Amino acid sequence: MLIEVTVNGRRRTAENVWAGESLLYVLRERLGLRGSKDACEQGECGSCSVYLDGDLVCACLVSAGQADGAEVVTVEGLADGESLHPIQQAYVSEGAVQCGFCTPGLILATHCLLEANSDPSDDEIREALAGNLCRCTGYEKIVSAVRLAAMETAVG
Amino acid sequence: MAAVEKPGVDYLRPRTWQDAVALKTENPAAVPINGGTDLMVDLNFARSRPPTLLDLSHLDELRRWEKSNGTVELGAGVTYTDVLEHLGSDLPALALASRTVGSPQIRNRGTIAGNLATASPAGDAHPPLLATGATVRVESMRGIRDVPIGRFFTGPKRNVLEPDELIRSVLVPSARGPQQFSKVGTRNAMVIAVVSFALAFDVPSRHVGTGIGSAAPTPIEAADAAAYLDRELAREGYWEDHRELSAGVVDGFADRVAAASRPIDDVRGPAGYRVHALRVMARRTLRWAWSALATDGIHAH
Ligand SMILES: Cc1cc2nc3c(=O)[nH]c(=O)nc-3n(C[C@H](O)[C@H](O)[C@H](O)COP(=O)(O)OP(=O)(O)OC[C@H]3O[C@@H](n4cnc5c(N)ncnc54)[C@H](O)[C@@H]3O)c2cc1C
Ligand code: FES
Ligand code: FES
Numbered sequence: 001m002l003i004e005v006t007v008n009g010r011r012r013t014a015e016n017v018w019a020g021e022s023l024l025y026v027l028r029e030r031l032g033l034r035g036s037k038d039a040c041e042q043g044e045c046g047s048c049s050v051y052l053d054g055d056l057v058c059a060c061l062v063s064a065g066q067a068d069g070a071e072v073v074t075v076e077g078l079a080d081g082e083s084l085h086p087i088q089q090a091y092v093s094e095g096a097v098q099c100g101f102c103t104p105g106l107i108l109a110t111h112c113l114l115e116a117n118s119d120p121s122d123d124e125i126r127e128a129l130a131g132n133l134c135r136c137t138g139y140e141k142i143v144s145a146v147r148l149a150a151m152e153t154a155v156g
Numbered sequence: 157m158a159a160v161e162k163p164g165v166d167y168l169r170p171r172t173w174q175d176a177v178a179l180k181t182e183n184p185a186a187v188p189i190n191g192g193t194d195l196m197v198d199l200n201f202a203r204s205r206p207p208t209l210l211d212l213s214h215l216d217e218l219r220r221w222e223k224s225n226g227t228v229e230l231g232a233g234v235t236y237t238d239v240l241e242h243l244g245s246d247l248p249a250l251a252l253a254s255r256t257v258g259s260p261q262i263r264n265r266g267t268i269a270g271n272l273a274t275a276s277p278a279g280d281a282h283p284p285l286l287a288t289g290a291t292v293r294v295e296s297m298r299g300i301r302d303v304p305i306g307r308f309f310t311g312p313k314r315n316v317l318e319p320d321e322l323i324r325s326v327l328v329p330s331a332r333g334p335q336q337f338s339k340v341g342t343r344n345a346m347v348i349a350v351v352s353f354a355l356a357f358d359v360p361s362r363h364v365g366t367g368i369g370s371a372a373p374t375p376i377e378a379a380d381a382a383a384y385l386d387r388e389l390a391r392e393g394y395w396e397d398h399r400e401l402s403a404g405v406v407d408g409f410a411d412r413v414a415a416a417s418r419p420i421d422d423v424r425g426p427a428g429y430r431v432h433a434l435r436v437m438a439r440r441t442l443r444w445a446w447s448a449l450a451t452d453g454i455h456a457h
Contacts, residue, residue: 020166020205021199043259055265056264061196061265063189066213066214112260130260131262
């Protein structure tokens with residue numbers, strides 16, 4: 001099928017798509033947007049997290065057919081040109097990025113948390129990020145990065 | 157079907173519920189997709205490649221709930237996030253269970269109806285739906301039928317749905333007393349239940365409902381345990397003074413809950429552990445719910 005998706009504000013189309021392939025596959029392999037990472041393909045790791053019509057979802061669990069006509073925001077849509085989004089900057093500043101594989105998904109999950117709750121407690125941070133696995137950092141620095149991002153976005 | 161877009165033969169997106177029902181009759185092999193949180197895992201791992209997907213996820217009319225005559229009707233598109241954000245006071249056990257499902261990403265997409273259709277013995281919505289005596293409303297071109305939750309599951313990952321039928325909604329009685337849900341897993345988040353238990357007091361009828369997950373080939377009620385508790389609470393006058401339950405009553409209930417289970421050994425835990433955990437959960441949830449009832453007072457309900 002032919003699908004049309006608005007990704008980060010731009011209308012994109014992909015042809016000869018199987019309706020049952022994942023939105024993640026469409027983003028990465030058909031549209032060349034490799035920011036969303038492909039790890040487990042079963043909703044466990046969160047590295048493929050994107051916004052779909054405003055909801056945080058695992059792109060690997062959305063079918064291409066379902067995504068037809070949708071608005072998608074990926075990690076590529078957060079930075080403003082060359083300058084990082086404050087959440088991305090906070091992850092860098094706090095050393096919350098090691099191999100970086102989990103980072104795009106975590107950035108999106110953090111963004112979603114801070115949109116709803118500008119001053120989350122540590123427990124709220126951990127709960128909001130429970131669907132995002134990181135094999136490198138041990139999470140402490142990630143939680144610090146979210147705290148810093150909350151402060152920065154409150155100030156900015 | 158003029159009202160239906162057919163972007164490809166492999167994908168059907170009905171615009172209305174009536175079209176969805178008609179399409180399922182025309183294409184009984186079409187596989188419904190809602191949140192996709194169960195189905196997409198199968199597709200990603202090529203465990204199945206359905207000829208046609210029937211996409212229910214864009215039907216706004218399914219993403220609704222309606223309260224009337226003491227019942228909440230949950231449309232088939234209602235997600236865990238919807239339940240825990242909006243229905244905590246009407247459906248406390250289901251909301252507690254919804255909180256434990258997966259992660260925010262999973263709760264935002266996964267639906268109660270999808271959980272029922274998958275019919276995993278470990279599905280977290282099932283124990284609360286059993287404990288509250290919910291009804292599954294199923295529809296096809298042949299009409300609507302209401303299936304009591306206790307008769308919906310027919311085996312592991314099997315249910316009563318015929319090839320032309322879709323789940324339209326689930327009717328759940330609004331709480332008329334304290335409810336509890338408890339789930340044991342290997343960690344706090346993102347975990348499939350090793351065993352789970354729900355309990356719901358219906359104060360006006362002086363009845364307790366129960367539901368057990370992951371401890372038998374299907375989710376089940378502990379009917380014996382419930383009948384025992386109803387009888388003991390009445391006989392010993394507990395409804396009159398709301399005093400603390402005796403250890404004898406609590407253990408009698410917990411033993412009967414454990415006896416109702418028929419667990420198996422599997423990767424998530426041995427059968428003996430499940431029975432033990434179930435006994436502990438039954439004891440705790442009963443104590444929690446009864447003390448909530450004693451605190452609120454019987455007249456609050
Ligand atoms: C990472 C992860 C964690 C999870 N954690 C949990 C958990 O903690 N507890 C739990 O219980 N589950 C869990 N699940 C499983 C899943 O999220 C739930 O079972 C969910 O309720 C499925 O709903 P859905 O809308 O996503 O279903 P879908 O995947 O869209 O559909 C599931 C099945 O139901 C059928 N179906 C869907 N809607 C209908 C309908 N209206 N009529 C007839 N058939 C229909 C589909 O054809 C399919 O066979 C988890 C899944 C993942 C990926
Ligand atoms: S790749 Fe989607 S959750 Fe892991
Ligand atoms: S930084 Fe490597 S997985 Fe998180």
